[in-house]
Amino acid sequence: MTRSVWLKADDTVGDWETRKRRITAGLEAGVDWVLVDEDDVEKVRELGDVKVAAFRTDADVHVMEAEGDEDGGSLADAYIVGKDGEGDATVELPSDFSGSADLTTLRRGDDHANGSYIRILSKDYESFAEEAARDGDHTIVVGEDWTIIPLENLIARIGEETELIAGVTTAEEAKTAFETLEIGSDGVLLDSDDHDEIRKTVEVRDEAERESLDLVWAEIQEVERTGMADRVCVDTGSLMEHDEGMLVGSMSRGLFFVHAETAESPYVASRPFRVNAGAVHAYARTPDGGTTYLSELESGDEVQLIDTDGHTREAIVGRVKIEKRPMFRVVADYEGDRVATLLQNAETIKVPTKEGRTAVTDLEPGDEVLIYYEDTARHFGEAVEESIIEK
Numbered sequence: 001m002t003r004s005v006w007l008k009a010d011d012t013v014g015d016w017e018t019r020k021r022r023i024t025a026g027l028e029a030g031v032d033w034v035l036v037d038e039d040d041v042e043k044v045r046e047l048g049d050v051k052v053a054a055f056r057t058d059a060d061v062h063v064m065e066a067e068g069d070e071d072g073g074s075l076a077d078a079y080i081v082g083k084d085g086e087g088d089a090t091v092e093l094p095s096d097f098s099g100s101a102d103l104t105t106l107r108r109g110d111d112h113a114n115g116s117y118i119r120i121l122s123k124d125y126e127s128f129a130e131e132a133a134r135d136g137d138h139t140i141v142v143g144e145d146w147t148i149i150p151l152e153n154l155i156a157r158i159g160e161e162t163e164l165i166a167g168v169t170t171a172e173e174a175k176t177a178f179e180t181l182e183i184g185s186d187g188v189l190l191d192s193d194d195h196d197e198i199r200k201t202v203e204v205r206d207e208a209e210r211e212s213l214d215l216v217w218a219e220i221q222e223v224e225r226t227g228m229a230d231r232v233c234v235d236t237g238s239l240m241e242h243d244e245g246m247l248v249g250s251m252s253r254g255l256f257f258v259h260a261e262t263a264e265s266p267y268v269a270s271r272p273f274r275v276n277a278g279a280v281h282a283y284a285r286t287p288d289g290g291t292t293y294l295s296e297l298e299s300g301d302e303v304q305l306i307d308t309d310g311h312t313r314e315a316i317v318g319r320v321k322i323e324k325r326p327m328f329r330v331v332a333d334y335e336g337d338r339v340a341t342l343l344q345n346a347e348t349i350k351v352p353t354k355e356g357r358t359a360v361t362d363l364e365p366g367d368e369v370l371i372y373y374e375d376t377a378r379h380f381g382e383a384v385e386e387s388i389i390e391k
Contacts, residue, residue, distance in 0.1 A: 029199040133158035224328065229324070231344050263350065355367070
């Protein structure tokens with residue numbers, strides 16, 4: 001599930017310089033959206049590349065209908081109703097929602113508004129949010145007191161109809177929003193000037209999106225020299241920790257954990273951004289849960305990194321080096337199924353065993369290595385329900 005972080009930066013935050021500092025901090029941290037007043041859309045575009053949502057008031061709608069959007073200004077990626085209206089309680093909620101000005105604007109479609117902003121002040125506002133979600137791509141719900149936001153009800157009732165965005169003021173509140181009902185909100189709207197809080201909220205988003213994989217021990221059956229092959233080093237744009245690496249293998253159902261080159265050796269300096277991943281034919285796991293051939297990776301692609309506890313994260317490929325090198329064929333058994341891969345014959349290539357981090361040159365039959373086992377076939381990197389023989 002893709003999560004998003006929205007940053008609130010409208011005129012309630014302060015003057016433009018105050019808003020600009022907040023937006024700049026958000027851009028540096030990696031927020032997905034910035035929510036501003038319509039007059040600020042072009043200014044945000046000048047600051048950096050980010051999706052921009054703009055509050056649209058009833059007055060804005062009338063001006064747009066009279067003049068159109070031909071004034072040379074930048075268009076927002078989304079328009080949000082509710083500010084200075086019924087959504088934020090500036091205008092009293094009508095007893096009959098069919099008379100709602102906010103909902104009427106929302107129902108006119110994308111040219112007018114495609115999202116709503118609603119303060120959850122009572123059960124009536126919760127019902128109002130449910131009604132708005134039926135017609136809006138984005139539904140932002142904010143409570144004055146985090147503990148009284150009926151987020152569970154809204155996730156259960158409208159979670160699949162709209163992108164549900166929960167208002168938060170801290171990274172801790174964002175974590176709670178992403179975990180509520182084990183499903184969580186699709187995103188959070190952060191209202192904070194604290195640069196560290198903005199950065200931490202983005203980190204919470206990243207953690208919420210990441211897989212956690214169950215790694216298993218497989219017993220080494222064979223380690224044999226196979227001659228020369230085209231070997232792939234994946235140099236990422238990230239520094240890896242000592243317990244991190246990638247999942248690679250000749251068979252998609254059984255991928256071997258190969259450590260990053262974080263360890264110093266007498267022969268070569270550490271390369272903590274690099275995984276010497278194997279031969280060109282091998283699979284590597286990607287952040288979306290699919291696989292790609294090592295030969296197809298190139299600068300700008302994403303690969304999945306993993307640690308020995310199964311925690312994953314994504315990394316950008318900076319460079320791929322393919323060179324002819326002597327190789328080992330490594331075969332391991334997991335519950336009667338034999339899986340294999342080709343790894344370079346070099347002491348700098350290491351895999352996790354029950355005895356600790358072990359060079360492939362020191363592997364012997366009977367050693368147990370970490371693999372990710374998934375009893376499914378793959379077609380163009382996607383899991384499929386069919387029989388495919390790999391050997």
